[in-house]
Amino acid sequence: MQASLDEIIQRSQPSRSNVPYNTIRLLQAAAARHHNAVVNAIAAIQDLHRAGQPITFQAVAAAAGVSRSWLYRDPEIRAEIERLRATLTGTAAPVPARERASRESLRKQLEALRIELAELRRDNKLLRDQLARRLGEERTTATWGQRRTPTTTGGS
Numbered sequence: 001m002q003a004s005l006d007e008i009i010q011r012s013q014p015s016r017s018n019v020p021y022n023t024i025r026l027l028q029a030a031a032a033r034h035h036n037a038v039v040n041a042i043a044a045i046q047d048l049h050r051a052g053q054p055i056t057f058q059a060v061a062a063a064a065g066v067s068r069s070w071l072y073r074d075p076e077i078r079a080e081i082e083r084l085r086a087t088l089t090g091t092a093a094p095v096p097a098r099e100r101a102s103r104e105s106l107r108k109q110l111e112a113l114r115i116e117l118a119e120l121r122r123d124n125k126l127l128r129d130q131l132a133r134r135l136g137e138e139r140t141t142a143t144w145g146q147r148r149t150p151t152t153t154g155g156s
Contacts, residue, residue, distance in 0.1 A: 040064040041077050045084065055084040 044063035048055050060081055061068045071077055101109075 037064070037066050037070065038074070038077065041066055041071065041074075042080075045077075045080060049084060055081055057081060 041060060041064040044060045045055060048059055048063060053059060057068045057071050060066075060077075061071055071081065
C-alpha cells in the first residue's frame with residue numbers, strides 16, 4: 001500500500017511546463033493545492049486504516065478536508081479507497097493494525113487451547129469412568145438387594 005501511495009504523491013508534484021509567464025503562478029498554485037489535497041487524502045486513508053475505521057469516501061473526505069466528488073474524480077485515490085473498502089467488506093469492526101495478532105501469538109494461543117482441550121478430555125473421561133462405576137455399583141446393589149430379599153423370605 002505504501003509504495004502505491006508514495007507514487008501517487010510523487011505524480012501530484014507541481015511541474016514546470018511551456019506556458020506563458022502570467023499563468024505560471026496560477027498553475028503553480030493550482031498544482032500545489034492539488035498536491036496538498038493528495039497528501040491530505042493519503043494521510044487520511046492511512047490514519048483511518050491504522051485506526052481500524054471504515055474507509056469510505058465520506059470518511060476520507062471529512063478527514064482530509066476535501067470534497068467527495070474530488071475523491072471520485074482522482075482515479076488513483078479512488079482506486080485505493082475502493083481497494084481498501086473491498087478488503088474490509090464483511091467485517092463488523094476491523095481491528096486497528098497495531099492491535100492485530102501476529103502469527104506467533106496466534107500459534108501460542110492455539111497451542112495453549114490444544115493443551116487445555118487435552119486436559120478437559122482427560123478430566124471428562126475420568127468423570128465418565130467414575131460415573132459408570134458408580135452407576136454399576138448402584139445397579140448391582142439394587143439387583144442383588146431385590147433378589148436376596150425374596151429368597152430369604154421365600155425360603156423360610
